[in-house]
Amino acid sequence: MTPADETLIERIRPLLEARQGYSERRMFGGVCFMIGGNMCAGTWKGALIVRLDRKDHEATLAEPHTRPADMNGRTMRGWALVEPAGIASEGDLKCWVDRAAAYAARLPAK
Secondary structure, three states, X not given: OOHHHXXXXXXXXXXXXXXXXXXXXXXXXXEEXXXXXXXXEEEEOOEEEEEOOHHHHHHHHOOXXXXXXXXXXXXXXXXXXXXXXXXXXXXXXXXXXXXXXXXXXXXXXX
């Protein structure tokens, strides 16, 4: 885990920890934040990874500072990486995390 990941984790945690069903799990060399057992956000080499509705995949990737989440050589639909420039402000980070948490909360709990 990079120092940038550790800093990002400390920024994400307070945005999620009061939510019902919140938990954390070490995955993908970083920390994944879960709601109801479903991953909603995490860190990846200094970027924020978010899980959003698959049907909105192309629209999400058209937003500034986003790129496909490609962890194993293939794009994961419904997932996006938000580059550091897209989460530099607390408001921008909160917006992305809130969107991901809202989506995860709609999924069946695991």
